[in-house]
Amino acid sequence: MVKKLLKKVRDPSILILDFGSQYSELIARRIREANVFSLVVSNFISIKEIQDIKPQGIILSGGPNSVYEDNAPKCDPKIFNLDIPVLGICYGMQLMVKELGGNVTTAINKAEYGRAPINIDCESDLLSNVKDKSIMWMSHGDSINNLPNGFIKIAHTENTLHAAISNREKKLFGVQFHPEVIHSEFGMRVIKNFVYSISKCKADWTTETFLDETIPRIKEQVGDKKVLLALSGGVDSSTLAFLLNKAIGKQLTCMFIDQGFMRKGEPEFLMNFFDKKFHIKVEYINARDRFIKKLKGVTDPEEKRKIIGEEFIRVFEEESNRLGPFQYLAQGTLYPDVIESAGTNLDPKTGERIAVKIKSHHNVGGLPKDLQFKLVEPLRKLFKDEVRKLGKALGLPDEIIKRHPFPGPGLSIRILGEVSNEKLNCLRDADWIVRDEIKKAGLYNDIWQAFAVLLPVKTVGVMGDKRTYAWPIVLRCVSSEDGMTADWSRIPYETLERISNRIVNEVAQVNRVVFDITSKPPGTIEWE
Numbered sequence: 001m002v003k004k005l006l007k008k009v010r011d012p013s014i015l016i017l018d019f020g021s022q023y024s025e026l027i028a029r030r031i032r033e034a035n036v037f038s039l040v041v042s043n044f045i046s047i048k049e050i051q052d053i054k055p056q057g058i059i060l061s062g063g064p065n066s067v068y069e070d071n072a073p074k075c076d077p078k079i080f081n082l083d084i085p086v087l088g089i090c091y092g093m094q095l096m097v098k099e100l101g102g103n104v105t106t107a108i109n110k111a112e113y114g115r116a117p118i119n120i121d122c123e124s125d126l127l128s129n130v131k132d133k134s135i136m137w138m139s140h141g142d143s144i145n146n147l148p149n150g151f152i153k154i155a156h157t158e159n160t161l162h163a164a165i166s167n168r169e170k171k172l173f174g175v176q177f178h179p180e181v182i183h184s185e186f187g188m189r190v191i192k193n194f195v196y197s198i199s200k201c202k203a204d205w206t207t208e209t210f211l212d213e214t215i216p217r218i219k220e221q222v223g224d225k226k227v228l229l230a231l232s233g234g235v236d237s238s239t240l241a242f243l244l245n246k247a248i249g250k251q252l253t254c255m256f257i258d259q260g261f262m263r264k265g266e267p268e269f270l271m272n273f274f275d276k277k278f279h280i281k282v283e284y285i286n287a288r289d290r291f292i293k294k295l296k297g298v299t300d301p302e303e304k305r306k307i308i309g310e311e312f313i314r315v316f317e318e319e320s321n322r323l324g325p326f327q328y329l330a331q332g333t334l335y336p337d338v339i340e341s342a343g344t345n346l347d348p349k350t351g352e353r354i355a356v357k358i359k360s361h362h363n364v365g366g367l368p369k370d371l372q373f374k375l376v377e378p379l380r381k382l383f384k385d386e387v388r389k390l391g392k393a394l395g396l397p398d399e400i401i402k403r404h405p406f407p408g409p410g411l412s413i414r415i416l417g418e419v420s421n422e423k424l425n426c427l428r429d430a431d432w433i434v435r436d437e438i439k440k441a442g443l444y445n446d447i448w449q450a451f452a453v454l455l456p457v458k459t460v461g462v463m464g465d466k467r468t469y470a471w472p473i474v475l476r477c478v479s480s481e482d483g484m485t486a487d488w489s490r491i492p493y494e495t496l497e498r499i500s501n502r503i504v505n506e507v508a509q510v511n512r513v514v515f516d517i518t519s520k521p522p523g524t525i526e527w528e
């Protein structure tokens with residue numbers, strides 16, 4: 001299973017066993033920031049699979065359970081005898097201690113959450129160059145009472161006797177704090193100590209090595225066959241197009257399906273950029289009429305998404321038959337998608353693997369599973385920020401790399417109720433002004449998404465001597481890390497004023513602009 005997951009991926013130098021921590025992915029990212037390739041795998045990984053992968057170090061993640069709970073997740077205890085360095089973080093350390101004969105108790109009144117200065121008790125490989133009394137981030141209820149044989153305490157905090165432990169001979173280490181969290185002042189030092197000095201990893205995970213390794217692999221996989229890629233203009237599919245173009249050149253065909261719901265100028269920009277400037281063949285499919293006809297009379301948001309998703313697949317199938325045959329389909333699947341679909345997350349109650357829920361509407365615009373293509377997915381080992389770096393290295397402009405997330409159904413879900421060409425044109429103009437002013441104010445890169453929404457009601461206004469009845473536009477600007485939660489952006493009044501003035505003056509059917517000041521939750525980012 002895990003080997004299958006790692007298919008076409010270089011073997012990781014550090015394996016992270018996931019015990020259900022919200023930080024498991026973050027550990028992998030931190031290690032990759034140290035230019036060492038790491039992967040999160042399920043705690044159910046077998047010893048045989050680990051031996052096949054031959055990692056240079058293993059990290060046991062934290063987790064929400066207590067090690068003595070009936071269904072507390074475990075790993076094969078032989079992992080501690082493989083002569084591979086192991087670092088247990090929080091739950092991972094407690095599990096290691098318990099399995100090796102030590103003792104863990106519930107720390108009544110001694111639970112520790114948040115910042116805690118650590119006191120270093122003695123010199124160690126793990127805490128080398130970590131400053132005494134520096135702040136580390138704690139989040140635990142249980143604590144370690146007795147250490148197993150061969151372990152020593154290397155740091156403590158006011159409330160935690162064993163904040164860090166070491167068995168140097170067996171290369172087993174544990175920390176009660178979370179070195180991966182940004183608030184842990186010397187957290188990255190701890191990670192680097194484990195990765196470089198203890199596990200002897202080389203810092204060889206870079207964009208250059210990724211390209212050096214991936215391009216021949218793609219060539220080998222594809223041979224002389226033809227590859228189709230559905231280009232959306234987002235950073236993932238655009239980076240993929242550049243990468244494949246470098247690897248297989250003319251064997252690649254990109255297809256851009258214009259459903260008519262893109263932002264102003266985007267289809268033209270894409271075509272100019274890929275086709276004319278970089279000579280990457282893009283088939284432009286103008287499907288605007290088809291989509292708008294299908295949406296006639298449709299007002300329900302989920303119904304809109306469903307219709308658009310289905311129509312997308314239909315157009316895709318027709319066009320790929322017309323342009324093909326293609327033996328391969330390229331997809332911009334990223335590493336978090338791989339982790340999610342591998343279901344490494346654990347049910348905190350039963351300890352069983354649970355599939356992570358992926359919002360159904362995010363799959364709109366995706367392709368059905370039963371298409372008769374083999375898949376090329378060279379980005380499946382990368383995080384989003386690594387894709388951005390790769391895109392930049394391959395020559396993609398900031399317009400694409402720093403582009404705000406844009407939903408698959410595009411502007412159609414930013415027009416509440418029925419979509420028409422008239423409303424689309426109106427929204428496109430208003431949306432363009434929003435982006436233009438946000439960029440001019442230098443705010444674009446600090447904002448997660450900034451856009452306009454059209455409400456299908458008419459409000460009264462006065463222009464010159466005449467009363468007007470026209471649509472209001474909602475301005476939605478949010479800051480967010482991942483789109484799961486968001487806060488409304490505090491846009492300076494001057495920028496708000498310019499946006500409002502320009503929209504009301506330049507967009508004919510609009511006479512009012514309102515600013516959405518709802519966070520998520522309880523609101524959502526999109527209005528539909």
Ligand code: XMP
Nearest residue numbers: 361362364405406407408409483524525526
């Ligand atoms: P919400 O509105 O749920 O949005 O707070 C969270 C993030 O998801 C994007 N979003 C979509 N993306 N198809 C997509 O590809 C969709 O139907 C869709 N709906 C919302 C939204 O733009 C935000 O980034």
